[in-house]
Amino acid sequence: MHPRSATLIAFCDAEAGAGRSRRIARHLSQCEKCRDQLGRIRSEREKLSARAAAPAMESGQGLAAVLSAIAAWREGRNGAAASELKARLRWQMETYFGSPAALAVERPGMQVEEMFGKANEMLEVFLGPGAAEAVRDDVFRGLEWTEPAGRACR
Amino acid sequence: MTPKSGLDGIESAPRWILLFLGAYLIVHLFALYLWNIAGHAFSIQGTSGGGSALSVTAMAAVSLWLCLLVLRSFPGGAALRPAWMLITFAAAAQAASGALAQLLGSNWLLNPLMWGGHVRSGLIEQIRRGALIAGGPVQLALLAAGMLAALRVLRKFGFWVRPSAADWAVSSIIYLFTLCRFAEAGAASLAGRPIGAEDWISLAGLPILCVLFLEAMLLRRSVVHLGNGLISKCWAAFMCGIFLTGAGELALWVIPHYSHAWPLKTIVSLIRFPTAAVFALAPACQVAAQRRAIKPAGDRREDLATGVPALAR
Numbered sequence: 191m192h193p194r195s196a197t198l199i200a201f202c203d204a205e206a207g208a209g210r211s212r213r214i215a216r217h218l219s220q221c222e223k224c225r226d227q228l229g230r231i232r233s234e235r236e237k238l239s240a241r242a243a244a245p246a247m248e249s250g251q252g253l254a255a256v257l258s259a260i261a262a263w264r265e266g267r268n269g270a271a272a273s274e275l276k277a278r279l280r281w282q283m284e285t286y287f288g289s290p291a292a293l294a295v296e297r298p299g300m301q302v303e304e305m306f307g308k309a310n311e312m313l314e315v316f317l318g319p320g321a322a323e324a325v326r327d328d329v330f331r332g333l334e335w336t337e338p339a340g341r342a343c344r
Numbered sequence: 345m346t347p348k349s350g351l352d353g354i355e356s357a358p359r360w361i362l363l364f365l366g367a368y369l370i371v372h373l374f375a376l377y378l379w380n381i382a383g384h385a386f387s388i389q390g391t392s393g394g395g396s397a398l399s400v401t402a403m404a405a406v407s408l409w410l411c412l413l414v415l416r417s418f419p420g421g422a423a424l425r426p427a428w429m430l431i432t433f434a435a436a437a438q439a440a441s442g443a444l445a446q447l448l449g450s451n452w453l454l455n456p457l458m459w460g461g462h463v464r465s466g467l468i469e470q471i472r473r474g475a476l477i478a479g480g481p482v483q484l485a486l487l488a489a490g491m492l493a494a495l496r497v498l499r500k501f502g503f504w505v506r507p508s509a510a511d512w513a514v515s516s517i518i519y520l521f522t523l524c525r526f527a528e529a530g531a532a533s534l535a536g537r538p539i540g541a542e543d544w545i546s547l548a549g550l551p552i553l554c555v556l557f558l559e560a561m562l563l564r565r566s567v568v569h570l571g572n573g574l575i576s577k578c579w580a581a582f583m584c585g586i587f588l589t590g591a592g593e594l595a596l597w598v599i600p601h602y603s604h605a606w607p608l609k610t611i612v613s614l615i616r617f618p619t620a621a622v623f624a625l626a627p628a629c630q631v632a633a634q635r636r637a638i639k640p641a642g643d644r645r646e647d648l649a650t651g652v653p654a655l656a657r
Contacts, residue, residue: 286633288571294502312501315424316575318417321637328637 192224193217195231202231271333272302278329279309286317286325355635357410357628358577361403365621368399372614379607400613401442403620408435410627417634423497430490431582434483435623441479444471473541481549484589488552491559491582498566498579505569511561518557518590522550525597546593553590560586574633581626588619 193201193214200206201214218225276296283292295308306329313322411432418425448455448471457464457471498504507515529539529547563583570576592615599606 283573284571285573286575286637287573288576290569290571291503291573291576292571294569315422315497315501317637318414318422318424318634319419320417321634324638 192221195227198224198228198231202228202235274333275302275329276305278333279305282313282325282329283309286313353635354413355632355639358625358632361406361621361625361628364403365618368617368621369614372610376607376610376614397442397446397613397616400616400620401439401446403617403624404435404439404442407620407624407627408432408439410624410631411435414627414630414634423500424494427490427493427497430486430493431627434486434490435627437478437483437486438620438623441475441483444478445475473545476542476545477548480545481552484549484552484556487582487586488556488559491556491563491586494579494582495559495562495566498563498570503566503569504562505565507558507561507565511558511565515554515557515561518594519554521590521594521597522554525550550593553593556586557590560590574629574636578626578629578633581622581629585619585623585626588615588622592616592619 197206197210197214201211204211206214218228279302280292280296283295291312295312296305310322310326313325317325411428415425415428415432418428448457448468455468457468495504525547529543532539560583563579563586567576567580567583570579595615596608596612599608599611
């Protein structure tokens with residue numbers, strides 16, 4: 191007669207008692223089916239133990255971690271694009287205004303978004319909105335760039 | 345699409361203007377050289393006067409057309425629209441002045457005021473004066489207002505610098521010249537000599553020229569801060585045009601004081617046409633910049649790949 195699952199769980203947890211445990215052990219040495227069932231019980235118990243050992247994560251911390259991971263991924267992808275975008279903006283500023291003007295819109299350590307804003311404003315004022323829009327399109331052409339708002343530009 | 349280059353399209357308007365200016369100067373300087381080595385044996389005054397006025401008028405018309413193209417690209421509310429509107433009005437005044445003086449203000453066969461047996465010389469004279477006012481003080485005043493509007497925009501972007509001592513020193517040449525002209529006119533009126541309408545109109549334009557000269561100095565410093573790009577060249581051309589206007593006025597006043605042998609009409613044409621050409625060059629550079637920006641992408645892909653200047657690299 192096969193022992194019940196609850197008896198096997200108690201055996202596994204060493205809570206079945208000495209005499210009962212000897213009988214179950216004797217049965218397990220002869221019954222493959224019960225050995226398999228005991229194996230499953232132990233496996234599930236280990237999984238539960240592992241989950242219980244992991245640090246508890248609050249919902250707020252979890253969201254922050256997810257956002258941070260997304261930002262890091264985006265930054266990694268944008269890093270190369272940002273330097274390319276800066277070079278293109280510099281080149282456009284040099285073409286339409288000159289090197290001093292290109293240096294004026296780019297301070298050391300300036301974010302590319304800020305540089306783009308300044309250059310775009312100057313181009314709109316001095317070149318006219320239509321031509322400035324064409325320059326903007328030209329600057330972003332073929333560039334995989336995700337703006338902070340999440341809008342992708344190509 | 346094949347890239348546009350050389351002298352193809354309106355984008356190359358600055359090159360065309362410089363080409364015409366170069367050819368004009370070469371021809372006139374060569375004529376002066378021949379006249380000089382021939383020992384003033386022939387007159388070059390008669391041939392240069394009318395042709396020069398026509399070429400100046402034609403260049404003023406080109407300038408007006410280019411200004412209108414630029415003005416159209418700045419919609420209402422754009423920061424530079426007031427400046428370009430005033431500059432366009434100045435170009436229109438110059439073109440209208442030339443057209444009026446040439447068509448209705450001259451004693452030639454195609455002037456309708458000369459037809460019908462009796463010549464309306466009084467009306468022709470009035471038209472000539474009107475043309476002088478339009479092409480003189482009116483044009484200068486409109487240009488001064490336009491430059492002021494442009495300087496305000498440049499100041500907003502931090503490209504405006506206070507005039508230095510050198511700027512004041514260069515401007516003082518024109519202030520001194522203006523004072524001399526007014527002193528001369530005052531002395532003439534005290535001596536009872538009549539001052540012609542042309543002189544009065546010229547005198548009226550001089551104070552405006554002083555303001556323009558100071559603006560040109562500020563513009564020069566702003567352009568230095570901007571660099572050598574297409575838009576900077578546009579404002580640099582305005583600055584050169586103002587300098588040439590001042591230098592021309594000065595030269596035309598100084599030369600007769602020293603020598604009456606010089607062919608003044610040829611010298612006038614050597615001053616007026618380059619001035620008109622340089623004023624046309626300014627909107628031409630702006631148009632070239634705008635056309636370059638909106639040129640199809642296929643034409644500029646190689647620019648990004650190979651034409652990146654040193655600073656950008």
